Amino acid sequence: MNTQDHISKEYNDELEQLRAKVLNMGGLVEDSFNDATKALLKGKVQLAREASKEDYKINALEVSIDEDCSNMIALRQPAASDLRNIFAVVKIVTDLERMGDESEKIAKFTAELSTNSHSMKFYNSLKSLVQNTREMLSAALDCYARLDAEKALEVLELDNEVDAEFINVNRILTTYLLEDIKNIEDTIKVMWCARSIERVGDHAKNICEYVVYIVKGNDIRHVIDEESRQGREK
Amino acid sequence: MRKGTDVELLQNLGDTVGKPLIDGDSRMSCSKVDVFYNNNNQAIFDISVDLGKNEILAMIGPSGCGKSTLLRCLNRMNDTIEGCKVEGEITLDGIDVYSKNIDPVLLRSNVGMVFQKPNPFPKSIYDNVAYGPRLHGLARNGAELDDLVEESLIKSGLWKETKDRLNKPGTGLSGGQQQRLCIARTIAVKPEVILMDEPTSALDPIATATIEELMYELKSSYTIAVVTHSMQQAARISDRTAYFHLGRLVEVNETNKVFTNPEHELTENYITGRFG
Numbered sequence: 001m002n003t004q005d006h007i008s009k010e011y012n013d014e015l016e017q018l019r020a021k022v023l024n025m026g027g028l029v030e031d032s033f034n035d036a037t038k039a040l041l042k043g044k045v046q047l048a049r050e051a052s053k054e055d056y057k058i059n060a061l062e063v064s065i066d067e068d069c070s071n072m073i074a075l076r077q078p079a080a081s082d083l084r085n086i087f088a089v090v091k092i093v094t095d096l097e098r099m100g101d102e103s104e105k106i107a108k109f110t111a112e113l114s115t116n117s118h119s120m121k122f123y124n125s126l127k128s129l130v131q132n133t134r135e136m137l138s139a140a141l142d143c144y145a146r147l148d149a150e151k152a153l154e155v156l157e158l159d160n161e162v163d164a165e166f167i168n169v170n171r172i173l174t175t176y177l178l179e180d181i182k183n184i185e186d187t188i189k190v191m192w193c194a195r196s197i198e199r200v201g202d203h204a205k206n207i208c209e210y211v212v213y214i215v216k217g218n219d220i221r222h223v224i225d226e227e228s229r230q231g232r233e234k
Numbered sequence: 235m236r237k238g239t240d241v242e243l244l245q246n247l248g249d250t251v252g253k254p255l256i257d258g259d260s261r262m263s264c265s266k267v268d269v270f271y272n273n274n275n276q277a278i279f280d281i282s283v284d285l286g287k288n289e290i291l292a293m294i295g296p297s298g299c300g301k302s303t304l305l306r307c308l309n310r311m312n313d314t315i316e317g318c319k320v321e322g323e324i325t326l327d328g329i330d331v332y333s334k335n336i337d338p339v340l341l342r343s344n345v346g347m348v349f350q351k352p353n354p355f356p357k358s359i360y361d362n363v364a365y366g367p368r369l370h371g372l373a374r375n376g377a378e379l380d381d382l383v384e385e386s387l388i389k390s391g392l393w394k395e396t397k398d399r400l401n402k403p404g405t406g407l408s409g410g411q412q413q414r415l416c417i418a419r420t421i422a423v424k425p426e427v428i429l430m431d432e433p434t435s436a437l438d439p440i441a442t443a444t445i446e447e448l449m450y451e452l453k454s455s456y457t458i459a460v461v462t463h464s465m466q467q468a469a470r471i472s473d474r475t476a477y478f479h480l481g482r483l484v485e486v487n488e489t490n491k492v493f494t495n496p497e498h499e500l501t502e503n504y505i506t507g508r509f510g
Contacts, residue, residue, distance in 0.1 A: 004503060004508045005508060006506065006507050006508050007507050007508065008507060011507070077466060078506070079465065079469075079493045079494075079505045079506055080492075080493060080494060080495065080496050080501075080502045080505055080506050081502060081506065082506045083493070083494060084494065084495070217494065217495030
């Protein structure tokens, strides 16, 4: 990634402001996800209610960043790393906005739970899923902030662990459903939350892929999936 | 990606990156070309690049980088400049264009040129186009010449606008029409290669778009090399793009590669508008 200044100072400022906005949006998403999952793990209904109200800020930033990007494409005609950067930002904010939506869902389901999830038996497996996803999200945003493609390649591998943990949580919750008929409704809500947490991991993986695209110019999306599909067919 | 300042990058510049040479047959080929002007001032250094058949090669770079110098070597326009010396080899269909038994006038009918400023002769539209064929004896009689003029004007997209005023002076046309007249004049002598030196920099956006569309159509019959200061134009029209910097050919690659993910940092700096 080229860090040398443009001849146009205004263009530099616009790109810097764009980056700052994306990082700001990333920070809000991270807070929203952390609050929602904290409420879920600790059974804090009030925190969950507050967390679910913050999503409008994330949505507003998505709209504003998209507008900035389309203006820059029209007025600056970006090329090479600038073009990749702006194109990737458009994609990144979509993933960030969806993460915001998933966090909102987690918060809403948590606020509706009649029992505290931490008193349920599966608490430990859920905690580990949350912890790993939080770390993954934080690391993905860090990779974008530093434009660190090498680290991004490591971070996106974490999604396999998150996926494996989600399957594990699902299995435990299914067993729980059979054991505790009284809490079926709550268990299904927690299942939805686990699903949302796993989706946040997927979106964080996407961000890592865009970072690699910005820095190296390679589109690595679906490459691993395609390789494993071809491997299976052989 | 950052490796050093532009000066350091230039000092460490090795061979041209990307694909300056093409697989298969090329129409024109430059091999280790050096050009010197007066007092051995070297203008371009060790340039090797191919022009493929039916392709548009865009040559971009800051002022004084040697792109026009190289373009003018391709049809020996530099012969007219006193003290200009060309070393290395330039071939057209495998034949050395600087060989002693090549007639530069004949070469220039094979490798035509269109300039920045439209420069029709102070003659009628018809005579502008018929001038070359008459000179080279390409038509046996008046009817053949008429056909050739019509064919050239059709190919350059000017026929509809001029067919009823062929005897009016070429200089009475608009700038964009004059440039298309110059292109008609160039293709009337049946060249293989057309060289264009900033062909649209004196034209408005609509006339520019017409010329660009014409270049796209001409590509199926000719090889085109175009020097342009407009990077958007290079991006729009060319198949491959060559980036020149201080007399060196830094990078040649497919145009979409150059504009999305250039290999060399100097190319990247230029096309993204960074300090050079």
